[in-house]
Amino acid sequence: MFPPLTLEQTIDKTVREEWGRILSCLASGLNDLQLAEDCLQDAALSAIEHWRKNGLPQSPAAWLITVARRKALDKLRRDRNFSNKQAEITYLLGLENRTMDEVMQDAIPDSRLEMVFTCCHPTLERKSQIALTLRTLGGLSTEEIAGAFLDKPETMQRRITRAKRKIAFAGIPYKVPDKEELPQRTASVLSVIYLIFNEGYLATSGSSLLRVDLTQEAIRLARMLHELLPGETEPAGLLALMLLHDSRRASRTSGKGDLISLEKQNRNRWSREKIDEGISILEQTLPKNDIGPYQLQAAISAVHANSASWKETDWSEIVALYEVLYAIQPSPIVRLNSAIAISYADSPQKALGMLEELEGVEKMQSYQPYHAARGDLLARANRPDEARQSLSKAAELSNNTVERTFLLEKAALL
Amino acid sequence: MQFMCLIYSAPNSGPKPGTAEFGPFMKAYGDFTQKVQDDGKFIAGDALQGIETATTVSVRNEKIEAIDGPFAETKEQLGGYYLLDCADIDEAVKYAAMIPSAAHGRIEVRPVVVWDD
Structure with a gap:
């Protein structure tokens, strides 16, 4: 082939x-x-x-x-x-x-696990953790990493050198953390991997041809971690989540490079192979009864993957999963996503009521998805003037050209 | 490895002498010192007099200059230190977190240089 x-x-x-x-x-x-x-x-x-x-x-x-x-x-x-x-x-x-x-x-001898915990050691800055992980375990060159994060190669080189010096001189151990620290330290490694994934998944700025495929790199790293830490369930959860997200890659953008919402995506173009793998990993993991945020997000993504169409989506199942997620991770962002699900399971009006509770949260005012979601809910609740305001606010906050176009076009169509 | 744990806090941020909290706070320091000694981690540790007692010394053109006051005017002041012998940064961080002032101030942990001979 x-x-x-x-x-x-x-x-x-x-x-x-x-x-x-x-x-x-x-x-x-x-x-x-x-x-x-x-x-x-x-x-x-x-x-x-x-x-x-x-x-x-x-x-x-x-x-x-x-x-x-x-x-x-x-x-x-x-x-x-x-x-x-x-x-x-x-x-x-x-x-x-x-x-x-x-x-x-x-x-x-396989020391990759020691290496990943060293690179993602909490005493290193988050961005350095990401760069080191890509450099040492992904084998990416400094130039490639700099390109992926739209940094100058010299800046990235300095960052990596500084981090290696700290590892060498600050007594950062080259070892797998003790059992009691393992879940927390694993969570930190997973968030590094997920940041790498999202950087690749959401990035449409810059010349994409020059950017290495960070999504594939993140999936490879999660696969490795899942294999090396079979006793932990969240690496499997993250791997499943990323596979499920990535299955929609081909249908997320139009030929012109415009963003297509989940609702309007051509589901025939979703990668069945990735969906099947993601769901099968999830099915092996969930019965272990050691639930975590990545497994839940993967489960939510799996509901979409299993729906033949947007209309047939089992929104009440998604709402239920968000409730469990909110119980273990009570963040305003989870609440926002939960409200979106409720808007379909129940009504946009009810979701708007939930958003009112979030209005006072400082972080939300500068959080682009909050305004994008609010704009969408207002439009569906037949309040076009307010919807336009929210959508332009969201466009203002977006630093991604494709996303901005998507939001402005949506506002213009109201 | 030796780690220097420098204890920084803003004046008036911790329990003040004469208040009900001060006794337990001092006792917590005593307990911590005892613990690091028992665990074989303690090399040295002291509290410092306040920055109003500080003198900054420099020598320029072979002339000694001693100036009243601390070297840097910052909100958080160095109030004391522990020099601990720990296996690695993970262990050092674990002990630093037990220093009572960590609850209102900050502990800067710095590895001590080992000179190659």
Whole structure:
């Protein structure tokens, strides 16, 4: 179905796929993230040269890790603080005598979980957590990360360097948190992954061609976390949620790039494959009875995915799910979404009543979706003048061109 | 690893001497010091006299200058410190959170540099 990859593409794909696992393994052995990354970078460069000449080795991962370890040994031996690095050198020498075949037999110890908790450590700034996670586990280049967040590469480079310094000197441990801290720390990792997803999902600004696919990256990270933390239910919840959202990707925008609301989307274009996977993950997770916000949001998304049309949507089911969500996460944003569901299950008037309670919440006045939702409810309640006001307020607050056009057109049609 | 926990708080933000809360507050400090000692984490720790007693010293052109007052005029003032020996930042943060002033002020946690010889 797809044209075969060129050798360059295969090399690039292999390096990217193996990057997180190899880097995590090197960093844990060397106890030095920067050194590990430098050596892997060098090994990847050698790989391009060698593999182009000799073809792909039998185990690209074993090749990369062996070469990276040799580079580390060279670097440490050249280091003027040679004597302080005896432990690392002994560690590397122990591995040095192994042949490539032996390295291939060794299962590469999986330290990606330690790595993800280090990158998302709460003592690091949120944006740095995101950048580090993409760099170390996603194998994205600094330029790609900067491009994805519309930052200058130098700014992003400084941010990543600063974060790595903090990890090296502030005693940020390279370990999986203790059992009692695990749920909270996992939640923090999940919110990093979800932010990455949303950045890719909602971003329509900038030249999208230059932006790496953050949604796919986020799904890959959630898949990894779900696999590595089988005892936790929320990674599965987030994975299902993102798959379900992503299933609508093709139908979310028109050929011209305009946004299409859920109501007007062509459901035949939804990806059945992603929906099925999302729902199947959810069905395996919900019976574990360890419910959390991501599982509930995924369940809500699944109701939409299972509805043949907008008209046939089971709104009372959605309202019920929002109520459970509000009970464990009583935020005004959940309340707002709940009101939208009630507007269909009951009436726009009732939903507008709920919105009145939110009017006083400071955060809501500058929250674009609040005004967009209010505009929609007012329009459906036959109050077009007020609806227009709310929609233009929402357009004003939007910093996304596609979204702004969508809101203004909606106001103009009233 | 050694971590310096610097205790900052705004004047008058915590329990004041003579009030009912002050006794329990001081006792909480005593208990905390006892705990870090029992846990083998304590290296040093002291309370400092107020900033009205501070003197800032500098040497410029080989001349000593001693100025009345603290180096930086900030709302939150350094009131004391604990130097703790902890496994990593996670443990240091856990202990810093137990310092009674964390409830109204802030604790800045800084790792101590280990010089390579």
